[in-house]
Each structure stands twice: as structure tokens, then as C-alpha cells.
Amino acid sequence: MTNPLESAHAHLQKGEQHLELSKLHYEGAKATYQSAKAVYEAVEASHLSLESRSSLTFLCDSCATISIPNIFDTALTTKAHRRKVGDLFQAVEGQSSCVLCKFLIEAFQLGDPEHSERLHAHLKPRDTAIYFTSDPDGRPWFRKAGVNTNLSSCPFVWLQTGRPTQTGQPHICISFEPRSSVDAKPKPLEKMTYPRRRDPLEAFNGSINYDLVMSWLKKCDTQHGSACNGEQPHPSQNIFLIDVQQRRVVRGQKHDRYVALSYVWGKGPDAQFSWFFSRKESQTTTSATSQICTDLPTLIPQTMEDAITFVKRIDERYLWVDLFCIDQSNTEQKQIQIDSMDRIYAAACLTLVCLDGQDADWGLPGVSRPMLQTNQPTVALGAGRLTATYIYSVWDNNGNSVWDTRAWTLQERLLSRRCIMFANTYMSMACQAEFFHDSMNASFEESGVKSWLGDDYFREDGSGIDLNEEEWDFKTFDALVSVFSGRKLTQESDVFNACRGALNKISSKTGCSFYFGLPNDDILRALLWKPHHDHILTRRPEFPSWSWLGWSGRTEYAYWLGDMSGYLAEVSEAEGPPIKKRRIDIFKPSTPHPENGKVLSYGTEAGGKPSIRLSSTVAKFKLRLVRPHGTVHRNLSSNSQQPKKAVGDHWALLNPAGYALRNLAGEHHIFEHTDVCFRLQPQYSTFLLQQKSEAEFLFIQQWPRIRDSEASNKWLYDLVSALLIIRNEDNTAWRLTSVLMKAEEWHAQKPLDETVVLV
Incomplete structure (x- = not known):
């Protein structure tokens, strides 16, 4: 019988042999990889002379007439230009013998499979033309990826096909690396930014480059x-x-x-x-x-x-x-x-x-x-190397x-x-x-x-929101509310939990506490949220009506309201006409008109409803349903920012004479006069119709002057913000929407002092 110790020793020796064999296989594979990598790098780094390259490169008659250096000349790429370099049908036929035709087809195939064009017999020649175009905005290629850098861009064009009006946004970047022997004065290429050349396996498999x-x-x-x-x-x-x-x-x-x-x-x-x-x-x-x-x-x-x-x-x-x-x-x-x-x-x-x-x-x-789209077709020509890279824009x-x-x-x-x-x-x-x-x-x-x-415009993904600011900034809060409220929740009751961490971060940095999503130190301004101009809102009964948390759908604050800190410092320099200056005087503290409502307390009403008790004034307005939801909005100017069809029911306020008041600011970032004072989900319009199209409004704040944006620099004067409220049986009220009107229109309704409890 075999000794167990000897048997174990034999197994150990056999295991060691397998281990040594595995090491040899590993070293062999490693050597093969290093050799292949060296060959790849040598090929990439090699720059054959124009004469020797021309003997290895064949161009069809059409491609031979293309002057690559002229197309990629930096002076030209700073201007809008569009150069036809071929045709898809001809390139398919010539790709077996012409290296540039083959490159163009491979570059064309980088396009998104769901949106790329298909070659079929019904396509017209104008639809199959291949173009090299400069950037339509004159920007470097990396701005398409949403990136900016302190380096300059390499010579590049965008690959497009079809008529100019049908090509859409370009995604395939063709970069050009000129050969130093071609240029009389070599350009400092080391200062230019080229699309990164992916490793072979990374390009082939779409794998991560760790x-x-x-x-x-x-x-x-x-x-x-x-x-x-x-x-x-x-x-x-x-x-x-x-x-x-x-x-x-x-x-x-x-x-x-x-x-x-x-x-x-x-x-x-x-x-x-x-x-x-x-x-x-x-x-x-x-x-x-x-x-x-x-x-x-x-x-x-x-x-x-x-x-x-x-x-x-x-x-x-x-x-x-x-x-x-x-x-x-x-x-x-x-x-x-x-x-x-x-x-x-x-x-x-x-x-x-x-x-x-x-x-x-x-x-x-x-x-x-x-x-996806990680492959990078390349062609070496006499003038230099062309590389196609798919750039997905963020x-x-x-x-x-x-x-x-x-x-x-x-x-x-x-x-x-x-x-x-x-x-x-x-x-x-x-x-x-x-x-x-x-x-x-x-x-x-x-x-x-x-x-x-790159800062192209407002980042809808929220990446531009900075929660590390140590001073309270309403604009940051506005951006957070706007982006967050437009997102989806599986459970609507999770809305507070889903933003609690962000609000906690703002509190820890600024010292500003929040009450159901509204900042205590800026509560009056925070009460003036409204539905985003493309949305209408539905109640979340688990949360108070006065908070944006209490409504499902995207909410936001008026642009001028969020940007107020940006122009308050300039307000002394923004002098209006003499008549405007005189009218602003009525809002000085010595006048009997209040400058804003006053929050008396935060509390809880019967049934555990969170509440805000305000001391302010209340006015009644007659209302008119101007345009039901989905109705065509007629007589809009060609440059109007308003949608062609009504989003929600459009309502107007009426003055004592029965005429509709004009909304001077509108809903967009540039002031625009409109007949829409507020918009509602149709189901909430029934409350107003039951009240014979009459409603109460709670005064919140007066504004001596407001501005839409620094670029537009349009000013409005003597305005009042108020909340449309609906009374409950216990005399508490719930907030339905906010409105903006001229101060004189507000005072014409003879508002009365009152303490209102919002729930």
C-alpha cells in the first residue's frame, strides 16, 4: 500500500510541474504580446518619405485630385467651408483598390447604427455625396465631446453625407497629422490636441483602458x-x-x-x-x-x-x-x-x-x-495621416x-x-x-x-450645480430644484428622501436650514416656484402644497428671480426713465404699502399637515380661461418663445373693468408679453370654475425693478408677486400657483390685511 506521505509528495511534485509549465506559457504569451506591441508601435511611429509612400499607396482618379493639405489648412478651418471629397456608391466600388475610398467607407460606418444612412437604389446622388466640413460654430473638435482645454486643436474636419439641410449634427471627426517633410515650416504639433489613439484591443473589443x-x-x-x-x-x-x-x-x-x-x-x-x-x-x-x-x-x-x-x-x-x-x-x-x-x-x-x-x-x-464606436480607421497618405474618430457629444x-x-x-x-x-x-x-x-x-x-x-449652456444633467459654495446662492438652489423635479421616481413618496442628501450638503456649507425643501432664510422668494414652461403639475398629497415637493412634475423659478443676486449690485447703475424713477418711490419704507409678506411661524395643523403662517394682504381677482390645454396658441410672433399649443389651461386675470391683464415677463429667460398669467392642470381648473372664475391671491413680495438677463438687459418696474390660494373648510389654504403683475394692478383690487395658514 502506498504511503500517504509519499502520495502527497507525488501530488505536490506534479503540481509544481504544472505551475512551472503555466509560467512558461505565461512568459511565452507575454513575449508574443510585447513583440506584437513593438511591431504596432513601430508601424505607427514610422514616417516613410513621400516617394516611398507613393509606391505603396494607390488612389483612384477622383481621390487623386483632392488636396488634403488645403482642406485641413488652419486658416481655412476657422471659416465655415464644406468640401465634397467623394460619393458613397463610388467609394464602395473603389475601396478594394483605393486606400482613401476604403478609409471613407470605414469612417462612414462608424456612425450610430440606429441613425446612419443605408445605401439603396432609391438614394439620389445628392444624398450620397461625402463632405469634409469645418465645424459649424468654428470650435475645436473636443468641444463636441463637451470638453475644453488650454491646448489648441489639431487640424480636423467633420465627415458628413447628404444635403446640408439633412446632415444633422456631425459625430465623425477626421483629424490630420501632416508629415514634417511636407511642410517647409513644421508646425508645433506637440502643442496640439489630437483624438487619442486607442490601443488595438481597446479599439477592437470596446474594452476599458485601465x-x-x-x-x-x-x-x-x-x-x-x-x-x-x-x-x-x-x-x-x-x-x-x-x-x-x-x-x-x-x-x-x-x-x-x-x-x-x-x-x-x-x-x-x-x-x-x-x-x-x-x-x-x-x-x-x-x-x-x-x-x-x-x-x-x-x-x-x-x-x-x-x-x-x-x-x-x-x-x-x-x-x-x-x-x-x-x-x-x-x-x-x-x-x-x-x-x-x-x-x-x-x-x-x-x-x-x-x-x-x-x-x-x-x-x-x-x-x-x-x-460602441471605438474603432478608429486610419490611412497614411503622402501628405500625412488621416484618422477617423467617433465623437459622442455629451x-x-x-x-x-x-x-x-x-x-x-x-x-x-x-x-x-x-x-x-x-x-x-x-x-x-x-x-x-x-x-x-x-x-x-x-x-x-x-x-x-x-x-x-465645456460650458455650452445650462447643463440639464445637473453637472453645473456646485453644492460646495459657502455662501447662500438662490441660483444654485433654483438649478437643483429645476433639474431634480424633472426626474422620475418609482415611488412618489420618495421625493424628499431622494434630495435630502443634497439639501443637507447645502445646509452644512451655508448654515441655511430647509423646511420641506424650502430655505428658511429665503422663504418668501422660495415660495414663488412655478411649473417649468414645458410642464404642468399634479399634487403629491403626502407633502404640503406650498412646497415644490408637494407637486409632481418639473418646477422652476423665474430666471430673473434666480439671477437676482447677479444684478442687485448693478441696480444703482440701471437708471430707468424719469417716470419710472418717480413710480419706484411709492415702495420706500415710509409708504403704507408693504414691501413683502411676513412669515409668522412654521407648524403642524390638524391631521399632521405641515403649515406656514403668514401675515400679508389678500386680494380677489376675476379670472378668464383664455386657452384650454392643447389648444393652438394663435397670433404668436415668429420669434416667440412660447409653445405653439397650450401646455395646461391658460388663465388670465381681469381688472375691475373686465379687461385681461398682460403678463409682462412671460415664462422664459427673455421677457415677453403674453396673455397667460398662469397655467394649470385641467383638473385644477375645476376649482376656479366652481368659484365662478374668481380667486383669492396672497401677496408675497414687491419688486421695484427686475431684469431678465445680462445679455438681454430688459428691465421691468413696480411689480408684485402673489400666490393663488384655495380655501379649505377649516379656513387653511393650499397654494395653487404664483403670478406676477404690476403693483398698480394689485393695489387697484384693494387688498385686505389677513393672516393666512398655508398647508
């Missing part, structure tokens, strides 16, 4: 200082984290670094893993020093599995995911964690964002699913990605120190100091080279 990600993180760690790396208060000792090495949920310790995940739940994965929470509760000990809680399930949603893979690859150990790190079955503990959401995301060293994921099983692009779906439509995810973005965004066609990272994009080349590791998010 070296690029690590370079972003390294620059942020070493060059951004306390802005991105300052110590943040740890959420609490009750936070749980996923140990990605052991695949276990453990109790977090005070100094543990961790990565957070932000994603879209989809069809409620919490119900799918309800058994996990019951098992976790039975296994978790009460000791604060206890670490191990429970193992992760073998099968977890793909997005979380990919996050674990990513965290391992960037050499981090802990991951926070709400599904497994918050006990979804324990209501009390869940609320404690929700109240700490601002600290949870702020303390994370990095937040991973699944931008286009439909649900928790979507996965992270570049990890388990390939990123402005194309600004605020419309799946992740950007969910209410919970906004504060997760705003509270994080730095976020890596995983989109279907690109990856980017935003920190407190810079914005990195995978289309940009690696020179950003150098000191002094910076990139940041």
Missing part, C-alpha cells in the same frame, strides 16, 4: 490637492461595505477607502434579494468592532459584478452599493442611511456611474459589455440618459468628489478640478495641462 483611468486618478491625487483629496467626515461606524477580494459585506472602519456605485435599479432588485437581508440580519453581530457580516450571493446584478471587477483593477478593496450595504428590509436603519447619503458619497474616494444602463443587470460598458443627450432621468441619481452625482461615467460610447471622469474624457490624448498627465467641462 492605464488611462489610472493616469486620471494619479493626476487627481497628485496635482489637485485638497479640492479632490481633502479629508471627508466618515459616514458612521454603521456603514457596510463590500470587500471585493473576499466577496463579503463587512462593517466599514473609520479610515477605510471605498468606491461607491451609482446606477439605475430598474425592476426592483431589492425584492429579488430580500432573502439576503433576512440572512444578513441574522448573521450580523451587534459588536461595533465585528467585521464579517455575510457572503455576497453567487449571482448578483451584472452592473454590481462589473463594479467589483473594476474596483479590483484599480487596486481598491472596498465597494459601497446601496442594494447590499443598506438593509432594504429594515425601515429604521434604511432611513438612517438615507439621512447620511451626503456623507456616504462625499466620503467615497470615487463614484462609478452607469450612465446608459436600463437597469441593474445592464453592466458597465467596457467591462462586461463593449463600448450635449446630445444632456440630461436625457437613463441615469440622468432618475431622481435618486442627481444627488449621487453632486455629492461625489469624483465620478467616472460609463456611457455606451465613451468614458469620462469629473472631479472637483478637472474633467477627463477618453477621446482626449494622454498629455493631460503633464503639469500645467488642464481640461474642463
Whole structure:
């Protein structure tokens, strides 16, 4: 019988042999990879002379007439120009022998499969023409990706097909790298920014370039200082984290670094893993020093599995995911964690964002699913090298990605120190100091080279909201309310919890406390929210009517109201006509007219309804239904900002003579006269019709003067803001909407002093 010790020794020797064999295979594969990489880099770096290149390059008769240097001349690309360089049908026929035709077809095929044109017999020649066009706005190529930098752009054009009116926004960037032997005076190419050349596997598989990600993180760690790396208060000792090495949920310790995940739940994965929470509760000990809680399930949603893979690859150990790190079955503990959401995301060293994921099983692009449009066709010509790169504009779906439509995810973005965004066609990272994009080349590791998010217009995704301001700024609050309220919630009752972390952050920075989403220190102005000009609102009965939380649908504040701090400093310089100056005098404190209402107290009424008690004046107005919801809005000027059809029921206020009052400001950022004083969901118009089209209005604030914007610089004078209120049986009132009118129109109704309780 064989001695067990000898048998074990034999198995050990056999294992060692397998290990040595595996090492040899690994070294062989590594050598093969290094050799292939060296060949690839040598080919990329080689610059053959024009004579030797011409012997290897064949151009068809049509392509041979194209002067590439002239098309890409910097002086020309600063002006709008459009040059036909071929035809799709001809390029298909000639691609087997002409290198430029082949390049054009490969570049054309980079387009989005859902929107790219198809070649068929019914296409007319004008629809199949291929054009190289300059940027329509004269901007560098990286502005299309939503990025700006302190470097200049390389020579480039956009690839387009079809007639100018049908081409739409370009996405395929053709960059040109001239050969130094062609130029009499070589240009300083090292100062120019080219689209980043992807590694072969990255371009072929659509996989993540982890070296690029690590370079972003390294620059942020070493060059951004306390802005991105300052110590943040740890959420609490009750936070749980996923140990990605052991695949276990453990109790977090005070100094543990961790990565957070932000994603879209989809069809409620919490119900799918309800058994996990019951098992976790039975296994978790009460000791604060206890670490191990429970193992992760073998099968977890793909997005979380990919996050674990990513965290391992960037050499981090802990991951926070709400599904497994918050006990979804324990209501009390869940609320404690929700109240700490601002600290949870702020303390994370990095937040991973699944931008286009439909649900928790979507996965992270570049990890388990390939990123799209990553191939980069290239052609070497006598004049230099052309490279085609698909540039997905962050402005194309600004605020419309799946992740950007969910209410919970906004504060997760705003509270994080730095976020890596995983989109279907690109990856980017935003920190407190810079914005990195995978289309940009690696020179950003150098000191002094910076990139940041381009400011094209209001960012509907909320990325322009800064919660770190230490002074109260109503404009920041306005932006937060506008972006957040337009997002979707699975449970409408979650609306307060979904923004509580962001409001807590503002409070901690400014010292301004909030009462059901409204700032106590600026409460009168905050009461004047209104429906966004493209939306109408529906009541959320769980919350007070006077708060925007009490209404489902996108709300906002008038542009002039949010921008008031921007022009108050200039108000002394904004002199109106003499008649206007005289009329403003009636609002001086010595007059009997109040300048604003007064909040007496916050409280709770019968039935637990949160309330605000105000001392102010109340006036009654006759009303007229001007235009029912969906009715065509006739007689609009060609440059009107108002929609062609009524969004909600359009109502006007009437003066004592029965004439409709004009709304001088309108709803948009540039003042526009309109006959619409306010808009309502049709179901709420019934309240007014039941009151014989008469309603009460509560005075809130008088405005000596307001301005629409610095660019337009239009001023209005002597105005009053008021709330339309509906009385309840107990004499409390609920807020229906807000209005703006001339002060003289308000005083003509002879308002009476009254104390009103809003619920």
C-alpha cells in the first residue's frame, strides 16, 4: 500500500510541474504580446518619405485630385467651408483598390447604427455625396465631446453625407497629422490636441483602458490637492461595505477607502434579494468592532459584478452599493442611511456611474459589455495621416440618459468628489478640478495641462450645480430644484428622501436650514416656484402644497428671480426713465404699502399637515380661461418663445373693468408679453370654475425693478408677486400657483390685511 506521505509528495511534485509549465506559457504569451506591441508601435511611429509612400499607396482618379493639405489648412478651418471629397456608391466600388475610398467607407460606418444612412437604389446622388466640413460654430473638435482645454486643436474636419439641410449634427471627426517633410515650416504639433489613439484591443473589443483611468486618478491625487483629496467626515461606524477580494459585506472602519456605485435599479432588485437581508440580519453581530457580516450571493446584478471587477483593477478593496450595504428590509436603519447619503458619497474616494444602463443587470460598458464606436480607421497618405474618430457629444443627450432621468441619481452625482461615467460610447471622469474624457490624448498627465467641462449652456444633467459654495446662492438652489423635479421616481413618496442628501450638503456649507425643501432664510422668494414652461403639475398629497415637493412634475423659478443676486449690485447703475424713477418711490419704507409678506411661524395643523403662517394682504381677482390645454396658441410672433399649443389651461386675470391683464415677463429667460398669467392642470381648473372664475391671491413680495438677463438687459418696474390660494373648510389654504403683475394692478383690487395658514 502506498504511503500517504509519499502520495502527497507525488501530488505536490506534479503540481509544481504544472505551475512551472503555466509560467512558461505565461512568459511565452507575454513575449508574443510585447513583440506584437513593438511591431504596432513601430508601424505607427514610422514616417516613410513621400516617394516611398507613393509606391505603396494607390488612389483612384477622383481621390487623386483632392488636396488634403488645403482642406485641413488652419486658416481655412476657422471659416465655415464644406468640401465634397467623394460619393458613397463610388467609394464602395473603389475601396478594394483605393486606400482613401476604403478609409471613407470605414469612417462612414462608424456612425450610430440606429441613425446612419443605408445605401439603396432609391438614394439620389445628392444624398450620397461625402463632405469634409469645418465645424459649424468654428470650435475645436473636443468641444463636441463637451470638453475644453488650454491646448489648441489639431487640424480636423467633420465627415458628413447628404444635403446640408439633412446632415444633422456631425459625430465623425477626421483629424490630420501632416508629415514634417511636407511642410517647409513644421508646425508645433506637440502643442496640439489630437483624438487619442486607442490601443488595438481597446479599439477592437470596446474594452476599458485601465492605464488611462489610472493616469486620471494619479493626476487627481497628485496635482489637485485638497479640492479632490481633502479629508471627508466618515459616514458612521454603521456603514457596510463590500470587500471585493473576499466577496463579503463587512462593517466599514473609520479610515477605510471605498468606491461607491451609482446606477439605475430598474425592476426592483431589492425584492429579488430580500432573502439576503433576512440572512444578513441574522448573521450580523451587534459588536461595533465585528467585521464579517455575510457572503455576497453567487449571482448578483451584472452592473454590481462589473463594479467589483473594476474596483479590483484599480487596486481598491472596498465597494459601497446601496442594494447590499443598506438593509432594504429594515425601515429604521434604511432611513438612517438615507439621512447620511451626503456623507456616504462625499466620503467615497470615487463614484462609478452607469450612465446608459436600463437597469441593474445592464453592466458597465467596457467591462462586461463593449463600448460602441471605438474603432478608429486610419490611412497614411503622402501628405500625412488621416484618422477617423467617433465623437459622442455629451450635449446630445444632456440630461436625457437613463441615469440622468432618475431622481435618486442627481444627488449621487453632486455629492461625489469624483465620478467616472460609463456611457455606451465613451468614458469620462469629473472631479472637483478637472474633467477627463477618453477621446482626449494622454498629455493631460503633464503639469500645467488642464481640461474642463465645456460650458455650452445650462447643463440639464445637473453637472453645473456646485453644492460646495459657502455662501447662500438662490441660483444654485433654483438649478437643483429645476433639474431634480424633472426626474422620475418609482415611488412618489420618495421625493424628499431622494434630495435630502443634497439639501443637507447645502445646509452644512451655508448654515441655511430647509423646511420641506424650502430655505428658511429665503422663504418668501422660495415660495414663488412655478411649473417649468414645458410642464404642468399634479399634487403629491403626502407633502404640503406650498412646497415644490408637494407637486409632481418639473418646477422652476423665474430666471430673473434666480439671477437676482447677479444684478442687485448693478441696480444703482440701471437708471430707468424719469417716470419710472418717480413710480419706484411709492415702495420706500415710509409708504403704507408693504414691501413683502411676513412669515409668522412654521407648524403642524390638524391631521399632521405641515403649515406656514403668514401675515400679508389678500386680494380677489376675476379670472378668464383664455386657452384650454392643447389648444393652438394663435397670433404668436415668429420669434416667440412660447409653445405653439397650450401646455395646461391658460388663465388670465381681469381688472375691475373686465379687461385681461398682460403678463409682462412671460415664462422664459427673455421677457415677453403674453396673455397667460398662469397655467394649470385641467383638473385644477375645476376649482376656479366652481368659484365662478374668481380667486383669492396672497401677496408675497414687491419688486421695484427686475431684469431678465445680462445679455438681454430688459428691465421691468413696480411689480408684485402673489400666490393663488384655495380655501379649505377649516379656513387653511393650499397654494395653487404664483403670478406676477404690476403693483398698480394689485393695489387697484384693494387688498385686505389677513393672516393666512398655508398647508
